[in-house]
Amino acid sequence: MAKAKGKPENFGNQPSKELTEQLNFRVTKEMKQEVKAKDDPPEFCRQAIQLEFRLGYAKRPSTAELIRDLAK
Template identity: 75%
Template sequence: MPNPRGNPQNFDNQPSKELTEQLNFRVTKEMKEKVKAQDDPPQFCRDAIQEALDKQKRK
């Protein structure tokens, strides 16, 4: 039976970084629908968060 949480090597993250933590937050219904419409919603969220963190770091 496959791991329901996925395998880190299947995601676009560095091999040494495992995806072990979860983050939950509230969004509007419209935001949720737009995110769910993405090809890979979890990766889309990870990329968006990382982009915002990188942008904040450059300030």
């Protein structure tokens, strides 16, 4: 099976939304191993990020805010 080469039509992506940007972030060794074990690691990461946005991740308090509230 041919590996997807970064073309939006290969990713089950909406045709109007081209995948033109890259995102890099640090993870633990264990997290990397778990993601690499998935059938399609890039698509798994895209779906996980999209799910977090749908669940309102941006509206959650930051760790600093939680610590400040606990200290009260």
